Amino acid sequence: MPNVRIPTPLRKLTGDQEVVAASGSNITEILADLDATFPGLKERLCDESGAVRRFVNIFINDEDIRFLEESATPVKETDEISIVPAIAGG
């Protein structure tokens, strides 16, 4: 199963686990599976319509999913997914 890297502010929901496994063939399915295992996670990452929140960035193998197919981006078993909230700076 693909590994998902969980950012510090969300580790309360994953029992302090930094990396967790999730199943699914695209990002939407991965997020749904994560929410089933760690209830409340999806609410933090997605808005009411299910879209990834504006200030949440999701990377597959270091590529921003906004460059790919957004939440429909396909995910392979060996992919590494990172959730990086809130870019600051500038």
Added chain:
Amino acid sequence: MDTKASPYFTALKCRECSRTYPKGAVHVCDFDFGPLEAAYDYDAIKAVLTREAITSRPHSMWRYRELLPIDGEPTVGTQVGFTPLVRSKRLAERLGVSELYIKNDTVNYPTLSFKDRVVSVALSRACEMGYKVVACASTGNLANSVAANAASAGLISYVLIPADLEQGKVLGSLVYGTNVIGIHGAYDQVNRLCSEIAGKYGWGFVNVNLRPYYAEGSKSMGFEIAEQLGWRTPQHTVIPMASGSLLTKIHKAYTEFAKLGLIDATPFKVHGAQATGCSPIAEAMKKGTDIVKPVPKPNTIVKSLAIGTPADGYYAIRTMKETGGYAEDVSDEEVVEGIRLLAETEGIFAETAGGVTVACARKLIESGKIPADESIVLCITGHGLKTQEAITGKCGAPRLISPSLREFDALVGEEAAALALQ
């Protein structure tokens, strides 16, 4: 330092969901990761901040201190700001407009860029919170300002920059005895690294965990423009965009002044300027979307604006749209022309971001998006001596002669005669 809480600056508030937070070293909402912003009690401010009160105070950005997010008196950068607002004649003629002003932050104190404004607030707040070490992720100007202001405040500083910055900006940090860390990578990678280490060492990162304070400092540029114009807003303000924060804060400044009754609430438009080689905000704006596609590999001489993942891109777009403003972008060649045009007409030597602002303003005027008979302010945010590489070899070269009268006569005799006839 034991400081009484400000009666004016009340809390930090999420821009997305409006949840409020105590005034600590936090910059994102726990719930939805939206950015936190300073919130104020405007009724309390209105009772004390009058035009008379402001004009009775020293000429610095701190004459508006009730609208800046610190608890006590400012302790760092007390002389920052109140830079000249120059009425332009010659550039106005060249651009074919009737009422043009240059907000000249190339002479901001002490490090010749608008970043002294944000650093003054961030470090004053850092001192209130008891930080001994401050840091930043920077494209150069911010690093210079953090280094200088930290030095004068007796704080230890670390500045993280892309390794390939202009020499003037690297030296302009090193001289203050700061710790310069050059990162092999683009600004966005520096930024991501800073986000990861911000909490780790207990440092005050001015544009990460202190960002809500830092960002508010930019409002002072807007306050000054409105006051210096005779207590009114210009119909058009052209603002360079990196993260997009400055644009949103100048808008906030004009709006706050109107809310407090310091100016009349007249319509104004804010326009954003970027370099084509890194123009994620302008591109989204032109496409009519508010989804900002990050630029993975910025490619422009305008390093100070080369932020591929602009933190406030979404809000900058919303602000431009709300006010009826536009975004424009220009090539590196146009940037150099913009720098030279401003220097040759107004005697102001701006860095690359200033060239972007001038060149984008020219495009907006030529396309009619800024009408020729309306009032315009160009925000010129940093000094050209810091980015000399950008124009080296593009402004001609000195004509060299021996110290001989004959050689001088031979060199300028004809042109001197022609000038005498004019």
